[in-house]
Amino acid sequence: MITGCGVVTAAGNDLSSFWGALLSGTCFIGPLKHFSAPGIEPILGAEVELDARDGLPAEVDTDARRSRAGQLALAASRRALSDAALRHSAEELERTGLALGTTLGEERQVGDLSERWAGSGPSSVDPGFYLRSDNHHLASLVAAQCGLGGSVQLCAAACSSGNASMASAYDLISSGAADTMIAGGVDTLTRSIYCGFQRMGALSKGICRPFDRRRDGVSFGEGAGMVVLEELEQATRRGARIYAEVAGYGMSNDAHHVTAPDPSGDGFARAMTQALSSTGLSPASIDYVSAHGTGTQYNDAAEIRAMKTVFGECAKQVPMSSIKSMIGHTNGAASAIEAVACALALTRQAVPPTANLTEPDPDCDWDCVPGKGREARVERCLNLAAGFGGFNVCVVLTRFA
Amino acid sequence: MTPLPGGRPPIVISGVGVITALGDDLDALREALCSGRRAVVASADGAGEARIPDFDSARYATIRGMRMYNRTTRLGICATKLALVDAAMEADSCPSEELGVVTASTSGHLGTLIEYDRSLVAVGLQRTNPAWMPLAIPSAPGAMIALSFGAKAFSMTLSQGAASSLDALGLGMRLIESRRARACVVVGAFSPCPELSLAASRAGMFAPAGEFRVFDRRSRGTAFGEAAAAVVLERLDDCQHRGKTPMAVLRGYGSAFATRPSELSAALARAGRAALRMATLGSADIRLVSSGANGLPERDRSEARALVALLGDAAAQPPVVAAKASLGECVDASGLLQMLVALFALRSGAVPPIPALDEPDVPGLRYARPHMTVDDGHALATATSSTGACSALVLSARHAA
Numbered sequence: 001m002i003t004g005c006g007v008v009t010a011a012g013n014d015l016s017s018f019w020g021a022l023l024s025g026t027c028f029i030g031p032l033k034h035f036s037a038p039g040i041e042p043i044l045g046a047e048v049e050l051d052a053r054d055g056l057p058a059e060v061d062t063d064a065r066r067s068r069a070g071q072l073a074l075a076a077s078r079r080a081l082s083d084a085a086l087r088h089s090a091e092e093l094e095r096t097g098l099a100l101g102t103t104l105g106e107e108r109q110v111g112d113l114s115e116r117w118a119g120s121g122p123s124s125v126d127p128g129f130y131l132r133s134d135n136h137h138l139a140s141l142v143a144a145q146c147g148l149g150g151s152v153q154l155c156a157a158a159c160s161s162g163n164a165s166m167a168s169a170y171d172l173i174s175s176g177a178a179d180t181m182i183a184g185g186v187d188t189l190t191r192s193i194y195c196g197f198q199r200m201g202a203l204s205k206g207i208c209r210p211f212d213r214r215r216d217g218v219s220f221g222e223g224a225g226m227v228v229l230e231e232l233e234q235a236t237r238r239g240a241r242i243y244a245e246v247a248g249y250g251m252s253n254d255a256h257h258v259t260a261p262d263p264s265g266d267g268f269a270r271a272m273t274q275a276l277s278s279t280g281l282s283p284a285s286i287d288y289v290s291a292h293g294t295g296t297q298y299n300d301a302a303e304i305r306a307m308k309t310v311f312g313e314c315a316k317q318v319p320m321s322s323i324k325s326m327i328g329h330t331n332g333a334a335s336a337i338e339a340v341a342c343a344l345a346l347t348r349q350a351v352p353p354t355a356n357l358t359e360p361d362p363d364c365d366w367d368c369v370p371g372k373g374r375e376a377r378v379e380r381c382l383n384l385a386a387g388f389g390g391f392n393v394c395v396v397l398t399r400f401a
Numbered sequence: 402m403t404p405l406p407g408g409r410p411p412i413v414i415s416g417v418g419v420i421t422a423l424g425d426d427l428d429a430l431r432e433a434l435c436s437g438r439r440a441v442v443a444s445a446d447g448a449g450e451a452r453i454p455d456f457d458s459a460r461y462a463t464i465r466g467m468r469m470y471n472r473t474t475r476l477g478i479c480a481t482k483l484a485l486v487d488a489a490m491e492a493d494s495c496p497s498e499e500l501g502v503v504t505a506s507t508s509g510h511l512g513t514l515i516e517y518d519r520s521l522v523a524v525g526l527q528r529t530n531p532a533w534m535p536l537a538i539p540s541a542p543g544a545m546i547a548l549s550f551g552a553k554a555f556s557m558t559l560s561q562g563a564a565s566s567l568d569a570l571g572l573g574m575r576l577i578e579s580r581r582a583r584a585c586v587v588v589g590a591f592s593p594c595p596e597l598s599l600a601a602s603r604a605g606m607f608a609p610a611g612e613f614r615v616f617d618r619r620s621r622g623t624a625f626g627e628a629a630a631a632v633v634l635e636r637l638d639d640c641q642h643r644g645k646t647p648m649a650v651l652r653g654y655g656s657a658f659a660t661r662p663s664e665l666s667a668a669l670a671r672a673g674r675a676a677l678r679m680a681t682l683g684s685a686d687i688r689l690v691s692s693g694a695n696g697l698p699e700r701d702r703s704e705a706r707a708l709v710a711l712l713g714d715a716a717a718q719p720p721v722v723a724a725k726a727s728l729g730e731c732v733d734a735s736g737l738l739q740m741l742v743a744l745f746a747l748r749s750g751a752v753p754p755i756p757a758l759d760e761p762d763v764p765g766l767r768y769a770r771p772h773m774t775v776d777d778g779h780a781l782a783t784a785t786s787s788t789g790a791c792s793a794l795v796l797s798a799r800h801a802a
Contacts, residue, residue: 039526094657094671104538107514113596114519125596127604131787133597134507135539135560140788144660149668152658152790153568156506156539156558164557171575177655177675192518195526196534251581253556255497255548258466259535267553270498388535389544391556 001400003240004084004228005340006076006184009327010046010221013054013075015083019344022352023373027326029207029219035189040198044207045189046221046328050075057145067132068222069106070141072333073186076224077142080182084228084240088180090147097150097178098143099169101161101185103331103387104193105135105154111191138186150178158387159292159329160251161185162225162336163395167249169229179234184226184336193331194220200259208295208329209356210322211304211364215295221328225337242400243343247281247380250274254390260298261386265306271392272310272382279396281380283311286318286396288351288376290338290383291368293322294329299386304364319376321369325355335385339395342381346399351376405652407681412574413647414796415584415640416488416633417741418480420461421728422451422626425483431745434753437771439727441624443610448602449624451729464549469532473509474542476629477590478549485550488633490584494643495635501554501582503573504543505565505589505733512594513537546588554582562786563693564656565589566630567736567794571654573634583639589734590629598625608696615694615726616701616768618760623696626729630737649744652779653680653795660789662699669707669783669791676781676793677711684712687795688778689752690721691743693785695730698762700785705763707783707791718767720775722746723755736784740794743780747798750774 007013010028011021021028028046037043054075056065064070077098088096109132116124131137136154143152151172157164162185169181197203197218204217227243235242252274254267261268276283292303307315323341324330330337345351350373357370381397405411419425422440423433433440440451453476458467461479470478481502490500514537520529535541540558547556555576559568566589573587593601601607608614608622640647655675659668677684690708694701712718724742725731731738746752752773761768779797784790 037526038521097656097658102539104514107518110511110514110518113515114522117519118522122595122599125599125603127600129600130597130604130606133511133600134562134788136507136562136786136788136790140658140790143658144789147660149658149660149671151568151656152561153656154507154560156543156560157556158538158540158544161540168557168572171579175575177679191521192514192534192537195521195529196517196531196537199526199529199531199534251555252498253501253547253553255551255553255556258532258544258548270553387540388538389540389548389556391540391544391547 001230001232001235001245002227002243002343003230003235004080005243005343006079006083006226007337007340008048008072008075009223009337010048011327022323022326023350025353025355025372027207027355029328037191037194044219048222064141067106068188069186070138072224073100073138074142074145076226077146077182080226080228081146093147094149095178096148096180098139098148098152099155099165099181099183100139101155101157101165101332102135103158103161103187104190105138107190107192109133157391158389159331159334160385160387160391160393161332162334163385163393166339166395167393170246173229173231180230182226183229185333186224187331187333188222189220202296204295207356208325210293210295210325210354211300211361211368212357213359213361215300217296218294219328221330223330223333223337225333225340227339244346244397245400247396247398248275248278249395250278251393256390259388261302263302265302265309267390268302268306268386268392269309271394275394275396284314286380286382287378288345288381289318289320290342291320291322292384292386293324316366319351319367319369321352321354323352335383339383342383342397345378345381349375349378410578411637411650412577412634413637413640414632414649415635415645415647416484418483418487418631419741420453420476420480421628422453427745434727435751437754437756439756441613441729446602447610448607449610449613451626453627470545471513472592473590474545476592477542477546477588480629480631481546481550481586481588484586484631484633489645490633495584497551497553499554499583500552501576501585502543502547502552502556503569503585503587504546504558505569506542506558507560507562507565507733508597509542509590510537510539511597515596561790562788563732563735564784564786564790564792565733567782567784567792568656570794574651574654577634577636584633584635586631586633588631589737591732591734592627593625613696614757615696615723615755616705616761617758618762620696620698620701624729626731628728628731628734628738630734630741650797652797653677656792658789659791665703665785666706669785670710672791673711673783673793676795680795682779686779687719687781689719689743689746689775689780691739691780691782692721692723693735693739693783694723695725702763704785705766709765720752720769720773721766722753722769726755739782740796743782743796746775747777747780
């Protein structure tokens with residue numbers, strides 16, 4: 001069961017403002033204030049503004065303080081724990097773990113090193129780089145600050161990392177290895193990914209327009225999304241508010257290309273089918289699909305084909321949207337933030353929109369909730385994620401009655 | 402098929418692949434370790450390290466595009482190839498949709514990321530090679546391994562430093578048990594880039610040349626070791642159905658987190674107890690311990706104290722081996738190597754001694770000495786990371802034949 005949610009996104013860092021901004025279809029993609037990349041103008045994206053309550057405690061060391069990804073992950077985790085009103089004893093914390101996903105983790109230490117290297121060569125390598133370059137330090141920072149003594153994992157599954165972490169946490173609880181897990185993902189705006197997409201021609205020249213005929217690529221964002229997962233019995237015993245049930249998941253690997261998805265959408269369709277069969281649900285019973293919807297020609301086309309394969313004619317009746325159109329593609333955090341959006345859709349009975357969608361792709365002739373969100377009956381959601389290398393993870397979330 | 406206690410299906414190892422500085426097959430590694438050979442030699446800067454001499458990936462596998470991949474990824478691909486061949490895992494015995502990959506990789510992408518980011522600074526965006534960026538993210542080594550062998554079930558990467566590959570084995574067990582795939586390659590590879598070695602050296606982590614010792618009162622630091630290891634996991638009935646004799650059964654896995662360095666010992670003991678509980682075994686059932694001690698005095702002390710707490714009375718204790726004393730700290734490959742050392746010891750009865758251990762720092766353990774032997778039975782492998790992750794795995798050779 002999901003009993004707590006936390007986000008830090010360009011659309012807001014508390015659930016009410018985040019959800020309100022999503023439903024209104026506000027696009028937060030614009031000129032970036034705190035991030036630059038050499039040779040790219042204008043530089044657009046969606047940045048997070050942390051507030052005072054998200055500051056790091058005084059005891060956190062200097063290296064950790066320099067980690068933007070660590071700050072975002074910790075802020076979202078704390079918000080999720082606070083939302084879950086978890087008051088675990090020391091013994092219960094030993095059975096509480098963390099599954100944190102990321103595409104790149106904290107890259108700025110590599111950027112700093114490159115800048116210093118240009119002037120100083122090997123003498124620019126400092127002792128702290130050894131620990132900073134280890135992405136597990138992000139999970140370690142969160143777990144140490146939250147006092148977690150269970151399994152603490154760093155899942156690297158490119159842009160499927162958020163869902164992959166949720167799946168791993170779900171399995172750990174289902175198998176009895178943990179009672180409570182915090183799961184989700186984090187990523188910051190990173191020079192290497194931003195520039196890499198630009199060189200591959202996959203970065204939007206303006207703002208991303210998922211499923212639009214004129215879509216021209218990704219707009220990046222930064223952020224983190226975390227959820228608290230626990231078994232029903234424990235959640236009920238402590239009187240927790242239940243947002244949603246993680247009913248099951250599916251995963252697949254395209255094994256097709258380093259960056260491009262399999263254009264047939266076969267791999268993505270296998271993950272969707274496996275997710276649905278793991279829960280015994282039919283495609284027709286799904287009320288909302290949170291699309292991967294990056295706004296690139298290749299991804300959206302493959303996703304559309306996969307949806308048609310799995311949903312057939314039902315596709316036209318199922319609302320599907322991409323909130324990346326508003327908060328940008330937050331890489332490893334994306335599907336975790338989208339899972340929070342699904343949990344809110346289930347509890348607040350509404351679906352978020354796809355912003356910037358004004359001329360739908362003729363191949364995508366179904367309900368992409370263009371412009372603004374709307375009230376809807378939402379009992380079951382399918383949250384889709386795909387990543388570089390072709391790894392796809394789909395999670396089914398259902399309303400808890 | 403006889404299920405394990407608790408009704409769990411036995412998950413077995415049906416193939417192994419190793420590439421180390423002491424050989425590239427299990428028999429060669431066994432002979433080298435049992436004769437007390439050490440791979441760690443003095444490096445250019447005076448510290449110890451173990452490098453694989455004359456590694457040529459073309460000797461092991463012919464994979465399109467492999468020359469683009471960094472050394473860690475190529476090592477991982479080659480170890481995977483060896484494991485698949487050893488398991489006689491042909492396409493007709495396991496369809497690609499039923500083959501998954503779990504990769505232990507914390508720093509496998511780092512050299513490529515540094516090189517790519519440095520090129521952005523040095524030559525500018527338009528002259529960078531766009532093919533590098535997708536190879537510069539943490540999931541890249543695993544994604545390339547999955548792509549190389551057409552593994553379409555899943556491609557997950559865990560980044561927990563020296564605990565990564567035991568965690569990857571634990572994840573692989575869960576995924577096979579829950580039928581996410583018919584077979585799963587678990588692979589870990591480590592080949593440090595110069596910047597990582599330099600940072601570790603400046604952090605004072607390396608023992609001076611000739612003074613690398615593990616578990617010893619005079620231990621002054623660790624030494625990096627280059628290596629790759631891979632195993633093929635499948636259900637016992639699937640393995641037997643295709644006429645393959647399994648090599649070992651993975652019976653239990655546990656993990657825990659130390660919120661501060663002083664808790665490392667307690668957290669590792671917790672992980673060990675969880676692994677024994679899952680295996681429905683007691684500490685008295687363990688015939689051999691394959692520890693993750695690496696020469697860093699505090700880490701070794703924590704590991705030793707955890708084992709003392711787990712194993713109790715010295716008289717009945719199993720021998721404790723430490724493969725890193727010979728191979729160096731192989732980080733992402735180390736847990737797999739430790740597990741394989743335990744496997745060959747259980748199968749052959751020969752216990753590899755801990756070289757250069759003269760004065761144990763922590764008494765109360767039966768440290769492996771020359772000519773020790775072990776009865777067939779169950780072994781425990783343990784690992785800790787510099788970021789507080791602790792893992793343990795129980796395997797058995799007795800029930801494999």
